[in-house]
Amino acid sequence: MKPGCASLSLFIVLALLVIASGCTQTSSSSTKIPVTQEKAATITTTTNETMVAFVNEAAAYAKTYGKDAALAEFSNKNGSFVRGELYIYAYDFNGTTLAHPYSPEKVGVNRADEPDAYGHPYFRNVMDVARNGSGYVWFYYVNPLHNNSVEKKLGYVTKVSDDWWLGSGVYYGPAEPVEASAPDAPSTSREIKDFVDSAATYAQQHGKTAALAAFSNATGPFAVGDVYIYALDYSGNALALLHQPDLVGTNFLNLTDASGTYYTKTEVQLAKLGGGYLLYRYPNPAENYSVRYKVSYVRPVDDTYWIGAGIYTREDLLIDQELRQFVTDAKAYAKTNGKEKALAEFNNPNGSFVKDGLYIFADDYNGTALAWPSRPDQVGVNRINVTDLDGSYYMQTMFASARNGTGMVEYYSVNPATNTTQLKISYVTDVDGTWMLGAGRYLEPNTANLRG
Missing domain, CATH: 3.30.450.20 (PAS domain)
Structure with missing residues (x-):
């Protein structure tokens, strides 16, 4: 019933029209503010450390001069936060663009559900990284400096306050469609939980009908690689099953896994307790339906239904x-x-x-x-x-x-x-x-x- 769950991993294929990105480790900024035009000279070789320092410098600028002044500077194509391939973009936590030097027409536009260059959902994952404080993301994006060719990008984002965040990034060269067509599914217990939590937030913000439609959409934001969100009510009736839509409405409460465990009953109990993990044995369609261990995380959305997602694993x-x-x-x-x-x-x-x-x-x-x-x-x-x-x-x-x-x-x-x-x-x-x-x-x- 529930192979895999949509992924929240950092290697999820991401990309925004011109969202840039950053690095691989946080460092505090010691840069003087404001930045002079001399400091804004073109960078020919960008290191991860440079990316992180650039984003941290922008965050420090915002905290020193205030949000309005910072957003005006970040939106200025000739300003101090456009340096070679680097620039700062800014968004609120609803996904609305606050600053973008190369896409001023996007300011005020909500981009939370936009796909990347290969049609994969990604933006909500970027926001989750920023919401947690700061972090790194890989995604695929059009490089305007290379005839709009699709390239792999490494991004670094950081939260400025509870209301908004900013980031930047660097291109890592051409990417083939086959490389980006199957983004990495979640591989850890944290990634599973994070993804299910993000799906619950989506459901609470957009309502049950819209959420179930999104969970049933194979090209939507909650189906990545071999993982996806499934939804059931507390009586065990299926509400959303991406790969088995014909079973929506079926009651799974008395189904058992290969070892005889009533796994849906366990999921319902965990959801009523606020959420939790379960381990069960389930046929893997990618391996001719051979029975494998599967770890899922489930949680409530409201008092009428709950959701979950999982990945196949091994005893070792x-x-x-x-x-x-x-x-x-x-x-x-x-x-x-x-x-x-x-x-x-x-x-x-x-x-x-x-x-x-x-x-x-x-x-x-x-x-x-x-x-x-x-x-x-x-x-x-x-x-x-x-x-x-x-x-x-x-x-x-x-x-x-x-x-x-x-x-x-x-x-x-x-x-x-x-x-x-x-x-x-x-x-x-x-x-x-x-x-x-x-x-x-x-x-x-x-x-x-x-x-x-």
Whole structure:
């Protein structure tokens, strides 16, 4: 039902009529203000550092001289913020052009939904980067200095205040249509969440009817590469399914994935809680519909419907090498030092097996907790029949995986750091045939690659 979700990655193909861009790392400006015409000499070789400094200088100018004076200077083609291929453009957070030295006719025009040079949506992604403070974006754009040929551009944008932002950029040479036809889909949990959040904002601003139409548009802003937004109501009825429009109106509440998980029921519960991640197994059309792991993020739009998006992934990306080694080391410790000493160390909140957010838990195969450093009250308690928010007997699944040697288990648990229910992915191993141990991480917004 929901392969992939539209992407919010920095490598999303972007481009505005003459939106320029900037660099790859932030640096503070130490430039004197105002800038003299001598300083505005043509730049023949533009580095990323130069781009960042240029944008930061413009932001400092705006804060020193005020918005009106800054916008007038940025819009002046012969002003101090047009230097060779570099110039400053400015927009508000609705997408309305505030300043553009080469496209004065665009000032006052809202460009939020304009496509780039290859027809891909991009501008809302640029605004999201600026809204987060500052950052870099790649996109494809017409270069007026090279006979309007389409070129790849690296942009740098920064927020001036809560009302507006500015940016600039540099061309990186010709781009072929085939290169830009499949922009990078989101690859991280943060990118998935950011994209779904941006879709929810769009829906709240434009209304449900317009949003569902946008989510159903294969060439619209919410379908990029192999990812897109899907929408359902709280009863499990499909409202928008980009690749399965014939199933709109169908109820998915009682559908299960390849492992028997009622994933739509889980999504509905997560949406009611305010949002969250889920991991399920779903056929990948790009691989002859072979079943793969898929990570999605869902969240509510309002009290009538919710939306989500996801990417296909692999176990080796969900269980990173650090986590795998942590569990392996704990098993080796138990084998070397014996069960009693090992459990004492695992239960010690200041011990060597509690670090960087990771800790070792242990249980015997009867279901009794043997080690849980953050919940000593649970040690000795039989937990074989505990369930998580979707009713899964995850401890039994954990025992079955461990009895096979090692395995990955996903379940929902209260994260003590946030006091919220979140998806946790753990790696478990058998110790001696009578008990098991493991460790896990909560799936939260981060920059680890999940695309498999």
